[in-house]
Amino acid sequence: MVSATVGRGAVLGAVTLALLAVPAQAATGQVKSPAAAGLPKPDAAGLARVLRSAVEQGAPGALARIDDHGTTYTATHGFADRGTRRAMAAGDRFRVGSVTKTFSAVVLLQLVDEHKLSLDAPVDRYLPGLLPDDRITVRHLLSHRSGLYDYTNDMFADSVPGFEAVRNRVFTYRELVALSLKHPRTNAPGAAYSYSNTNFVVAGMLIEKLTGHSVATEYRTRVFEPLKLGDTFYVHPDTRIPGAHAHGYLTPDKAGDPLVDATAQTVSWAQSAGAVISSARDLDTFYGALLGGRLLSPARLAEMENMTRVNATTAYGLGLRRRDLSCGISVYGHTGTVQGYYTYAFATKDGGRRMTAVATTSNNGKVLDTLAGTLESAFCGKPKKG
Secondary structure, eight states, X not given: OOOOOOXXXXXXXXXXXXXXXXXXHHHHSSOOOHHHHTSOOOOHHHHHHHHHHHHHTTOSEEEEEEEETTEEEEEEEEEEETTTTEEOOTTOEEEOGGGHHXXXXXXXXXXXXTTSOOTTSBHHHHSTTSSSOTTOBHHHHHTTOSOOOOTHHHHTSSHHHXXXXXXXXXXXXXXXXXXXXXXXXXXXXXXXXXXXXXXXHHHHHHHHHHHSXXXXXXXXXXXXXXXXXXXXXXXXXXXXXXSSBOOOEEOOSSTTOOOEEOOSOOOTTTGGGTOOEEEHHHHHHHHHHHHTTSSSOHHHHHHHTOOEEOSSSEEEOSSXXXXXXXXXXXXXXXEEEETTEEEEEEEOTTSSEEEEEEESEESOHHHHHHHTHHHIIIIIOSOOOO
């Protein structure tokens, strides 16, 4: 174990690295594949450096976990709670933000496998009169190609006042959709990728309409319990994170203003688009199971992985994002942003190596960009010299 302190005479928390040997089959539920076997070894020291940089740039704390065919690497830096000065722990729970979208997509794709939903059917077939254009399909929602305006653009135009206005508010799904429909659509259905939380609010409505149950129940019975995700919850509209957790801190728009502890909130402004709570271990387990074929039929997983190019390094499928790394390896998962937390959760296509990293801040572009470096350390290994 390695420990260190940083800062000008003040301890900002320990950097810790650990390698834990556990049986591969128990950790991932699958056999090591030749493709995964050819990956370079994770750069544990590089992973720790990324987290240290994130804290130096303004995140109170950061953590990361790599699960690689039976070997686990963890790294932490900084504080989980600025008030008590408790150090970050690798097992701390946190708000995952838009990583929730993959959970929602999995439930809907399971309903496709059960012949209760068609991806290419109009949303209005299942939710009559909800949307103004019956050309918008379920597939358009899950791939962010519906053209529905993202209502959060208005809601959080000013970070702290916007957050405080909704911190304890409880919205209905229809109220959130109505906020979106006040604006013109960004493009015709299917014409272009345009990321919008509105899409996955409607996804939540579909889940509840088709199953007759809350999204909380469907997440729990279809994903959390089968995978034994003991750190993963959907508590909306409760404001608390159960158990040991990292506090999240929102960075104000005005430089020099104090960070805002945003941990306690309903996340009702996001719900099925971003309100899940989890841990790095559980997210690694989830993406390993998903990409390893344990949650969906091969046909549905293939549709989920059918990507639309977003930019030079990213593409988007159905509630699933692909990142193309500098070493030529592509990884699959999702990013997440919710007030106080940035999350990266990705895995190799076979699910054999998984990595989740979290920094406990938001509205800080430097930290967000820096945290992406955990992917390079986890999947590309040590940079080649020269």
